[in-house]
C-alpha cells in the first residue's frame with residue numbers, strides 16, 4: 001500500500017529530499033536462510049510513496065538473503081539522536097530504469113567503487129589496492145554501470161517514527177498498513 005496521509009507528511013518533513021546530496025545512512029536488516037538476522041548500513045538513495053530504495057552489488061550477501069526472503073527492517077537515524085524511523089516491509093528488485101537512473105546520479109567516486117568493490121579486490125595487499133584504484137581513476141571508464149549493480153525497493157507495511165525530547169518522554173508514532181488504510185497509534189518511546 002502506498003504511503004499516504006499523515007505518514008507521508010511525516011516522512012517528507014523528516015527526511016532530506018531525494019535531490020539533497022547528503023544521503024541518510026540506513027541500517028538494512030535481512031534474514032539468513034537459517035533464520036538468523038543480519039544487518040548492515042547502506043545509503044538511502046531515494047524514497048517515494050512507494051517506499052525506500054537502496055543500491056548494492058548483486059553478488060553481496062544481502063542480495064542472496066533477499067532472494068531467499070524478502071522480509072526486511074530498516075532504521076534511519078536522521079538527524080542523529082533526536083529522530084529515528086523504523087520500517088518493516090518487503091524488498092523487491094527495483095526496476096531497470098530506476099537502477100540505471102540511480103547509477104547515473106552517483107558521484108564519480110561511488111561509480112568507481114561499484115566497479116572495484118569486489119571479492120578479488122578485497123584479497124589484494126593494501127598498496128596494490130591503492131595502485132589499482134589510481135589506475136582505474138585515471139584510465140578506467142566508470143560511466144557505464146557494472147553488470148552487478150542492482151537496487152531494491154522496500155515497500156513498508158509498518159512505519160515507526162521515534163522522537164526524543166529534552167522536556168518530555170520520547171514518543172513513537174506508528175503507522176500500520178491495514179485493509180482500510182494506514183492505522184495510526186502512539187507507543188512509549
Ligand SMILES: Cc1cc2nc3c(=O)[nH]c(=O)nc-3n(C[C@H](O)[C@H](O)[C@H](O)COP(=O)(O)O)c2cc1C
Nearest residue numbers: 025039040041042043054055056057060061062063
Ligand atoms: C556509511 C556507509 C554507507 C554504506 N553504503 C552502502 C550502500 O549504499 N550500498 C552497499 O551495498 N553497501 C554500502 N555500505 C557497505 C555495507 O555496509 C556492507 O558492508 C556491504 O554492502 C556488504 O554487505 P553484505 O555482505 O551484508 O551484503 C556502506 C557502509 C557504510 C559504513
